[in-house]
Amino acid sequence: MRMSSNPSLLIVDDDISFVRAAAEIARSISYDITVAGTVQQGEIWLKRETFDLAVIDLSLPDGSGLELVRACTRSGTDVVLVTGYPSVETAVEAIRTSLLDYLVKPIEPARYRALLESVAKRRSLPPPVAEQGWHGLIGASQALGMMITQIRRVAPTDASVLIQGESGTGKEIVARAIHAESLRTGAFVAVNCGAMESEQLASQLFGSESSDSGEGHGMLPGYFEQAAGGTLFLDEIGEMPMLLQGQLMRALESGVIRRNGGRSDIGINVRVIAATHYRTDRGHGSGQLRDDLFYRIGEFPIAIPPLRERSDDIVPLANLFLSHLNQRHGGRKSFTGTALEQLRRFSWPGNVRELRNAVSRAYIMAGSDTIADPLGQIRITTPLEETPSTLTIAVGTTFEEVERRMLMKTLEFFGNDKTKAARALGVSVKTIYNHLAKYQQNPAQTG
Numbered sequence: 001m002r003m004s005s006n007p008s009l010l011i012v013d014d015d016i017s018f019v020r021a022a023a024e025i026a027r028s029i030s031y032d033i034t035v036a037g038t039v040q041q042g043e044i045w046l047k048r049e050t051f052d053l054a055v056i057d058l059s060l061p062d063g064s065g066l067e068l069v070r071a072c073t074r075s076g077t078d079v080v081l082v083t084g085y086p087s088v089e090t091a092v093e094a095i096r097t098s099l100l101d102y103l104v105k106p107i108e109p110a111r112y113r114a115l116l117e118s119v120a121k122r123r124s125l126p127p128p129v130a131e132q133g134w135h136g137l138i139g140a141s142q143a144l145g146m147m148i149t150q151i152r153r154v155a156p157t158d159a160s161v162l163i164q165g166e167s168g169t170g171k172e173i174v175a176r177a178i179h180a181e182s183l184r185t186g187a188f189v190a191v192n193c194g195a196m197e198s199e200q201l202a203s204q205l206f207g208s209e210s211s212d213s214g215e216g217h218g219m220l221p222g223y224f225e226q227a228a229g230g231t232l233f234l235d236e237i238g239e240m241p242m243l244l245q246g247q248l249m250r251a252l253e254s255g256v257i258r259r260n261g262g263r264s265d266i267g268i269n270v271r272v273i274a275a276t277h278y279r280t281d282r283g284h285g286s287g288q289l290r291d292d293l294f295y296r297i298g299e300f301p302i303a304i305p306p307l308r309e310r311s312d313d314i315v316p317l318a319n320l321f322l323s324h325l326n327q328r329h330g331g332r333k334s335f336t337g338t339a340l341e342q343l344r345r346f347s348w349p350g351n352v353r354e355l356r357n358a359v360s361r362a363y364i365m366a367g368s369d370t371i372a373d374p375l376g377q378i379r380i381t382t383p384l385e386e387t388p389s390t391l392t393i394a395v396g397t398t399f400e401e402v403e404r405r406m407l408m409k410t411l412e413f414f415g416n417d418k419t420k421a422a423r424a425l426g427v428s429v430k431t432i433y434n435h436l437a438k439y440q441q442n443p444a445q446t447g
C-alpha cells in the first residue's frame with residue numbers, strides 16, 4: 001500500500017527503451033513509478049494499488065493493453081494508451097473506451113509531459129465538497145478535503161482501515177463513504193463492539209448453530225456472513241473483549257470463520273473497517289487492542305481531527321442542519337453573521353453531534369426567524385464546567401438525549417464497567433446493553 005503523497009504512475013510496456021524514457025520524464029515531475037511488462041503483471045499491480053495514471057502499451061506479450069482499461073476505470077485511474085503500430089481499428093477501439101489520451105510511438109515528450117502535469121495537478125486538489133456533501137460528509141476545511149482524498153485512494157483497495165476520532169467526529173459516516181466508494185457489492189454492516197456482552201457479541205459476529213437442530217434449523221449467520229462481499233464496520237474495537245480479539249485475529253488471518261457450535265469452516269470475503277476513539281498516534285494508547293490485531297486492522301489509518309481543529313467545517317455544517325430543520329418544520333429561520341461567528345469560535349467537545357444538537361436547540365428556542373445568539377442557551381444554563389462526575393444539560397434537550405448522555409457519562413466515569421454503571425443508575429446490566437444497542441441501531445435519534 002502506497003503511503004507517499006506523490007502522484008503515481010503505472011507503466012505497462014515490454015519495450016525497455018520506451019519505459020526508460022517515459023519513467024525519466026515522469027520522475028522529473030515527482031511521480032512514483034511502477035513498471036509491469038505484461039497484462040498479467042499489470043493486473044496484479046492494479047489489484048494491489050490505486051494509481052493516478054496508467055500508461056499502457058496496446059500490444060503486450062500476453063495480450064492487449066485494452067484488457068487493463070476496465071480495471072483502471074473502476075479504480076479511478078486515468079489511462080493513456082500507446083502504440084507503436086497505429087491502425088484504424090486499434091484507434092477506433094481505443095476511442096470507444098474511456099481514455100485520457102491515445103499516443104503513437106515515438107511519443108512527443110512535450111505532449112506526454114503536459115498530460116502528466118495535468119493529472120498531477122488535478123490529483124493534488126482536494127475534491128470539491130458540494131453543499132449536500134460527498135457521501136454525506138459536509139465541510140470546507142482542508143482537513144476534510146485531505147480525508148476525502150484518503151478515502152478515495154483507499155476505498156477501491158482491500159486494505160483494512162482503522163479510523164480514529166473523538167466521539168461525534170463522523171467515524172461511521174467515513175466508514176460508509178469508504179464502502180460506497182469501494183467496488184464491493186455486498187452490504188455495509190455496522191456493529192458497536194462495546195454495546196454487547198462478550199458471548200452475545202461472539203455469536204452476533206460469527207453466527208451460531210445449535211447441534212440438535214434439523215437441516216437449516218438453528219443456524220444463525222453472523223455479521224461476517226451478512227457482510228459477505230461487503231464491509232464490516234467494527235465500531236469501538238477497543239471495547240472488544242481480549243478473548244474475542246484473538247478470535248477475530250484468527251478469522252482475519254485465515255479468511256475463515258466457524259459459527260459458535262458449528263462444525264465446518266466458512267470462507268469470508270469481507271473488508272473490515274474498524275474505529276476507535278483512542279488516540280492511535282503514540283503506539284495505540286491504552287492497551288485496549290492486542291498488538292497483532294492493531295497492526296492487522298491498521299493497514300491504512302485515517303485520523304479524523306476534532307471539529308475544533310477544522311473550524312472551517314462549522315458554518316457549512318450549521319447551515320445544513322438548520323436547512324434540514326426548516327425543511328422538516330416548514331420554517332424559514334436563518335443565522336445572523338454574528339451567530340455563525342459564535343458557532344465557529346466554540347470548542348465543540350462533542351464534535352459534529354454536539355453542533356447538530358445545538359442547532360436544534362437554537363431552532364426550538366428562537367423567538368423569530370433570525371437566530372442571533374445560538375449559544376445563549378448553553379451559556380445561560382451551563383454556568384458550571386462539566387467534570388468527570390457531573391453532567392450539564394441545557395434547557396430544550398430532549399429526554400432521549402438526556403438519557404443517552406447520562407448513560408454515556410456514567411459509563412465513562414466507571415471506566416466502562418457496565419455492572420458498576422448499572423448499579424449507580426439503578427437499572428440492570430441488560431438495560432444498559434439494550435440502550436447501547438438502541439443507540440447503535442438508531443444513530444439519528446441518539447444525538
Ligand SMILES: Nc1ncnc2c1ncn2[C@@H]1O[C@H](COP(=O)(O)OP(=O)(O)OP(=O)(O)O)[C@@H](O)[C@H]1O
Nearest residue numbers: 136137138139166167168169170171172173352353
Ligand atoms: N462531516 C460531516 N458532515 C455531515 N454530517 C456529519 C459529519 N461528521 C459527522 N456528521 C454527523 O454527526 C453525527 C455523528 O457522526 P458519527 O455517528 O459518524 O460519529 P462517530 O465518530 O461515529 O461517533 P461515535 O464515536 O459517538 O459513535 C452523525 O449524525 C453524522 O451524520
